[in-house]
Amino acid sequence: MADSDDTNSRQGLGAHLWGAVKGALIDEDPIAAARRAKLQGGKPPAVASAAAVPEAAPAAMSPMAQALMAQVLSKATAYTALTEKLAPLETIVLDERVRYQAAYALIKSSRSVDQVVQAIAMQHVPALEAEAARFAAQLEDKERQQIVARSQELQTLTANIDAAAQQAARLREETETRIGQIEATVARDRERQSQLTREIDAKRHELAGVQRQFDAAATSVAQALDAAKATVLRHLA
Helix, strand or coil, rough: CCCCCCCHHHCCCHHHHHHHHCCCCCCCCCCHHHHHHHHHHHCCCCCCCCCCCCCCCCCCCHHHHHHHHHHCCCCHHHHHHHHHHHHHHHHCCCHHHHHHHHHHHHCCCCCCCHHHHHHHHHHHHHHHHHHHHHHHHHHHHHHHHHHHHHHHHHHHHHHHHHHHHHHHHHHHHHHHHHHHHHHHHHHHHHHHHEEEEEEHHHHHHHHHHHHHHHHHHHHHHHHHHHHHHHHHHHHHH
16 A cells, blocks of 8 residues: 555644543543553564563543544555554454554555554654644644633623722712712801801890880880970970
8 A cells, every 4th residue: 555645634633632622531541641652652563472461451432532543544554554454354353463463564564664664753743743732732832822812801700890989989988088078168158057047146136136126216216296386385385
């Protein structure tokens, strides 16, 4: 099988992974960890002895791990040529060693074991690292879109709230000061009101006394005039 670099299939990985992660745990599952360790090691696994304990059945991959593995293996290599032959044998040949030998027998005319191992170390591991870098960039972009913008809005709201609280405090202080000024003015006006009321009563009392004095004087003068009139008439008529 000819090796080729299918870059177009990488463009949709981000959306695919973000969709897969919605229903998957973030923690790496055991099978993904085992395969990642095998890929990063870049060495063929040691041949188990006849007395070795059989491997336990691997746990199922999470949706994210499945999507990532599919992307990492999307490039045709000697290793993917082997995996393509392995897939149909999984339900037929239960023994892993026999299954690998049978699958390799189908490609050994065009692929050596060294080529398969080198494909893992030199093509798929770098592909995984590239996807990790791409995912990190996408995660940073998501953070910028979903967290940084909200953080900036939060800072703005916090500043606005603090400014509003300070403004309210100033207005409250100004209002209380103004109320105090108004109350002081009202108190002075009430004092003046009482003073004016007392002065008005005093002036009315004073004027009433003057009126009484004038009335008495007028009565006395009227009586004197009446007496003078009588005297004139008595002596001159």
